[in-house]
Amino acid sequence: MKWKFVTGGERRFEAKGLHGFMPKNQTFADPFDIFLSSPVVAQGAVYFGSGDGHLYALDAPSGDLRWKFATGDVVHSSPAFDAGTLYFGSWDS
Numbered sequence: 001m002k003w004k005f006v007t008g009g010e011r012r013f014e015a016k017g018l019h020g021f022m023p024k025n026q027t028f029a030d031p032f033d034i035f036l037s038s039p040v041v042a043q044g045a046v047y048f049g050s051g052d053g054h055l056y057a058l059d060a061p062s063g064d065l066r067w068k069f070a071t072g073d074v075v076h077s078s079p080a081f082d083a084g085t086l087y088f089g090s091w092d093s
Contacts (some may be wrong), residue, residue: 002061002063004063005056005058005063005065007050007051007052008050008052008054009052010050010051010074011051011052011074012029012030013030013074013091014027014029014030015027015030018030019031036049036076037049037076037077037079037088038078039078039079040079040081040086041060042081042086043081044059044060044061045058045059045060045066046059046060046063047079047081047086047088048079049074049077049079050074050075051074051075051076052074053071053073053074053075053090054069054070054071054075055068055069055071055075055079055086055088056068071091071092072090072092073091073092074090074091075088075089075091077089077090
Protein backbone atom coordinates (compact mmCIF):
# COMPACT_ATOMS: atom_id res chain seq x y z
CA MET A 1 0.00 0.00 0.00
CA LYS A 2 1.41 3.39 -1.02
CA TRP A 3 -1.00 5.62 0.90
CA LYS A 4 -4.35 5.72 2.66
CA PHE A 5 -6.96 8.49 2.87
CA VAL A 6 -9.84 8.73 5.35
CA THR A 7 -13.06 10.59 4.51
CA GLY A 8 -15.73 11.84 6.89
CA GLY A 9 -17.45 8.44 6.79
CA GLU A 10 -20.61 6.98 5.37
CA ARG A 11 -24.11 8.25 6.12
CA ARG A 12 -26.86 5.63 6.04
CA PHE A 13 -30.22 6.68 4.63
CA GLU A 14 -33.56 5.50 5.99
CA ALA A 15 -37.12 6.51 5.12
CA LYS A 16 -40.70 5.29 5.42
CA GLY A 17 -41.91 3.26 2.43
CA LEU A 18 -38.53 3.66 0.73
CA HIS A 19 -38.52 2.51 -2.93
CA GLY A 20 -42.17 1.43 -2.54
CA PHE A 21 -41.41 -1.18 0.16
CA MET A 22 -44.42 -2.25 2.16
CA PRO A 23 -45.80 -1.40 4.63
CA LYS A 24 -45.56 2.23 3.62
CA ASN A 25 -45.48 3.45 7.23
CA GLN A 26 -42.44 1.33 8.17
CA THR A 27 -38.93 2.80 8.06
CA PHE A 28 -36.46 0.93 5.86
CA ALA A 29 -32.71 1.31 5.45
CA ASP A 30 -31.77 1.97 1.84
CA PRO A 31 -30.47 -1.34 0.45
CA PHE A 32 -28.59 0.52 -2.28
CA ASP A 33 -26.24 2.14 0.27
CA ILE A 34 -23.97 -0.84 -0.38
CA PHE A 35 -22.95 0.77 -3.67
CA LEU A 36 -20.02 3.10 -3.09
CA SER A 37 -18.09 5.28 -5.49
CA SER A 38 -15.23 3.69 -7.40
CA PRO A 39 -12.30 5.99 -8.17
CA VAL A 40 -11.26 7.31 -11.54
CA VAL A 41 -7.62 8.27 -12.13
CA ALA A 42 -6.91 11.08 -14.59
CA GLN A 43 -4.22 13.73 -15.00
CA GLY A 44 -2.30 12.57 -11.91
CA ALA A 45 -5.30 12.69 -9.59
CA VAL A 46 -7.63 10.15 -8.00
CA TYR A 47 -11.28 11.29 -7.98
CA PHE A 48 -14.00 9.60 -5.91
CA GLY A 49 -17.22 10.34 -4.08
CA SER A 50 -18.02 9.70 -0.43
CA GLY A 51 -21.00 9.14 1.81
CA ASP A 52 -19.90 12.22 3.72
CA GLY A 53 -21.31 14.36 0.88
CA HIS A 54 -18.06 15.28 -0.86
CA LEU A 55 -16.30 14.59 -4.13
CA TYR A 56 -12.57 14.25 -3.49
CA ALA A 57 -9.49 14.84 -5.65
CA LEU A 58 -6.27 13.34 -4.30
CA ASP A 59 -2.77 13.53 -5.69
CA ALA A 60 -2.23 10.05 -7.19
CA PRO A 61 1.46 9.63 -6.26
CA SER A 62 1.22 10.94 -2.67
CA GLY A 63 -2.46 10.60 -1.64
CA ASP A 64 -2.49 14.25 -0.52
CA LEU A 65 -5.79 16.11 -0.74
CA ARG A 66 -5.88 18.44 -3.75
CA TRP A 67 -9.45 19.58 -3.16
CA LYS A 68 -12.89 18.43 -2.06
CA PHE A 69 -16.28 19.61 -3.26
CA ALA A 70 -19.27 19.63 -0.90
CA THR A 71 -22.57 18.45 -2.38
CA GLY A 72 -25.99 18.45 -0.74
CA ASP A 73 -25.98 14.70 -0.07
CA VAL A 74 -24.04 11.45 -0.43
CA VAL A 75 -21.99 10.72 -3.55
CA HIS A 76 -22.21 7.01 -4.35
CA SER A 77 -21.77 7.41 -8.09
CA SER A 78 -18.40 6.78 -9.66
CA PRO A 79 -17.01 9.82 -11.44
CA ALA A 80 -16.20 9.90 -15.13
CA PHE A 81 -13.48 12.00 -16.77
CA ASP A 82 -13.66 13.06 -20.41
CA ALA A 83 -11.82 15.75 -22.36
CA GLY A 84 -10.73 17.60 -19.22
CA THR A 85 -14.16 17.54 -17.54
CA LEU A 86 -15.07 15.52 -14.46
CA TYR A 87 -18.67 14.27 -14.23
CA PHE A 88 -20.39 12.79 -11.17
CA GLY A 89 -23.78 12.47 -9.53
CA SER A 90 -24.98 13.11 -6.01
CA TRP A 91 -28.16 12.25 -4.12
CA ASP A 92 -28.92 15.98 -4.00
CA SER A 93 -30.03 15.63 -7.65
